[in-house]
Amino acid sequence: MSFFYLLLQLIAALMVAPLFDGMARKLRARFQSRVGPSIFQTYRDLFKLLKRGRTKSHSTSFIYTLSPYLLFVSAAAIFCLLPITYGVDSPLAGISDIFVLLYLSALFRFVFIIAGFDTANPFAGVGSSREATIGFYSEAVIIISLVVVMLGAGNSNLPVIVEAVRAGEYGYLIPSYAIASTAFLWVMYVETARKPYDLAEAEQELQEGVLGEYCGKDLAIIDMALMLKQFSMLGFFLIVFEPWGMGHSILSLLLFLVEVGVLYVLAVFIDNFGPRFTMNKGVRITMLFPFSIACLALMLYVIGV
């Protein structure tokens, strides 16, 4: 039964993620005084890609063939491990652990990087390097914010943390938790690969550079994996810091999807008005802000508030 809910959670996210992506694109277009595509455009893009033929670089090896599926598996596993439709009493509760989530996203990053190397494409290589560097920056902030929460709640298990926050044993009344949430939301925004940190729209851009050599059904699967990863990252924030529950699995899932979708679309506000940064000036300096916020939260935890 719990596996049924797990699949339901995954498939529901897969179904609605392109819709929110379409809404975000429409909104961005409206900001830029364009008419913009229909909100269903992302679905059409995916279907079109699935029907297209494929070409690949002659340098590629088995990594090229495998990486779309590996990326999908790691992104989907991250999403499945978010305790949306299940709670502490489920058999899956044991593996819904913050460290498992973090290292699955490290697996995603690892596959992304070696996929970039495999195609021997110059843009892909730069994209890989950038992905690794951003990973280093964001990992520090993520772990500092989460350490505060994990130590505050005394556990790294997500359903237990959710339970504690919902019951009011632990939450915004504790200053370190409140401050950590700010830093964490900031890095989750960075992880969703938007301006000013990244712009996942055109091939010659940075993150998507890795995908420059991918096409057809491979690209469609990677696109879904990327959307799923962005969804899970925002979901990760919501689960840890805003765990609203409805008491019923299906209703919680619906509420969760709406919440994530709203965050996903709202991110366009920052995305659209932000400038673009170079890697070693802008990104490094702006990442210092969430880093110092997270350190502040940590200091508060250490002195015991």
Place this chain on the structure above:
Amino acid sequence: METIYTLFLLASLLSIALYKKPLWAHRLGFALASLFSLYAAIFFFSHLGETLVWKLPGSFISAPTFRLDSLGMLFSFLISVVAFAVSLFSLDYARFYEKKANLAAFASLMNAFILSMLLVVASDGVFSFMLLWEVMTLISALLILINDGEGASKKAMIYLGIAQLGAFCLMVALLVMASLAGSFEFSEFGRLDISEGASIALFLLLLVGLGSKAGMFPFHVWLPLAYGQCPSNASALMSGVMIKVALFAFIKFSLLLPLSSTFGYILLLFGGLSVLFGVLYAVVANDYKAAIAYSSCENVGIIFLGLGAAFYGIGENLPVVALLGFVAALFHILNHALFKSLLFMLSGNLYTATGSKEMDSLGGIHKKMPFTSILFLVAVLAIGALPPLNGFASEWVTYQAMLQGGVEEGIAPRLFFTFGIIALAVGGALAIMAFSKAYGALFLGLPRDEAIYEGIQEVSSIRLWPLAFLASLCVGLGIFMGEVVSLLSTMVASYIPTANAEDASTLSMPLVVLVMLLCAVVPFVLLYITKANHAPIRVTEPWACGFIYNKNMQIGSNAFTGDIRRALRFLLRYESESKMEGYFSRVTYKKKARDLFWDRLYEPVISWVMEAADKIGIFQNGRTNLYAGYILVYLCLVLIFGYYHL
């Protein structure tokens, strides 16, 4: 157990006796070594949890006893398993060094090295321990010299220098402990009853003595030098097992001291620093063997984090923290031995096939060496702590131990444990970067140097099967982490009286794998439902934005880390060299990261010592008369001293 030791001694003597016929000797020596270590592995595994004692017959200066308790048994098992894979691998690999050294000596040294490590683990007296410890150091230094070449003796001297510094501290600590306990047998030490200040001083001596051998920060400088120069099978043994012997001794001796939470803090601090600096240098290294060597420092740091939690737990009487900490440290020791020796042997395969250690001159090797490449991928996934492999399993337990410690009230535990957790996580992100770069730059993409690429051939199967054995152990220990943790925790619980073996929390890794498999089905179902285009894939040139593609456009190991090097430039120093011979000729550009701590910490000390040695040198001018004069002066001084004070 005495049979095993005798067999290894025989194998060593037999292969050196055949030094006139090196090819025969090396075949015989390594075949015997693999046979004996397989037997040893089975023997030690079947006796896990028992205590075996063996007294050397006859009086040999003193009469040393060898005692294996359950911890020693585990380490002996670990040594034999890795030694089995390494000696099987060496059967073919060692022939690469035919021109540089006598293979009979090589085989004999390897056998003696395995024997010395097994004996160090078992020895129960201060003198036999120190003697065997030095023998182990010397043999490993000789193994560095097997690959004779430019700078080999300097590297061996640096290794020996740091090892001697460590051995000195260790000797002092052990002698003080022995005199306090009134016995030279470790098993009769009991728990020493000394003041906290004295125990911290002894602990620091032990940490310097054994940490320097284990490659802890700031003693990590010898790692890339020694491992880079060593033949790969020897560096697999050194990195995989020898540094574990040092850690074993560290655990054994510090448990004899009255533990306090300060010990835990010291270990957490040095563990965290080792993780961060070790992995940072691994990221910027362009030499794949150096990157693997630096990551040893990182992994020793992770083991120290686990041990730090354990010592804190014992000091503060928190049995759960202590139990989890020890289990984490032992589990990571086990895992690191497996994947690090695997990585070193794979780097040996690469080096014999390509003759280059620079990542920037290789590339695309997967097409020529597919098996080596896949094994390398498994090792890299394990060392990058990616689920569901074993590196992740032990890091997860380490995190749990540190979490349990960090919840305690008080500023000090919170500060040190959060530092440990953050160092481990940031180190994890950098490890991903270092090893994805290594795998990508070595095996994927297009070859950067055609001349090297043409000559590459996959190595023979005898050099792949033992590696496949280690790789499958890496996967197996990850998936069955529950069983491993329960085995280790029952073992550890016998050392901590208050702990309950069932308190060790584990993660249900098979369930994680199941969820991942379930997720893997989804895209195929989607592709089936939507009737995706499955037409065969067309092969083209990589796309270069409309320019004509050139293989030099692909990213190299140096460029890959450009951003991070710029961001962390205050921690790194470089030697860069660019050569331009003429306007139209090719410009060569080389950049090599220097170890900051070598420049800042070791160079000044070395130059000071050299200067002091120069000053003292004037007393030693080689004239016999003067030396006789020194003796006379000394005798006079002794007489005067004796007259007034006795």
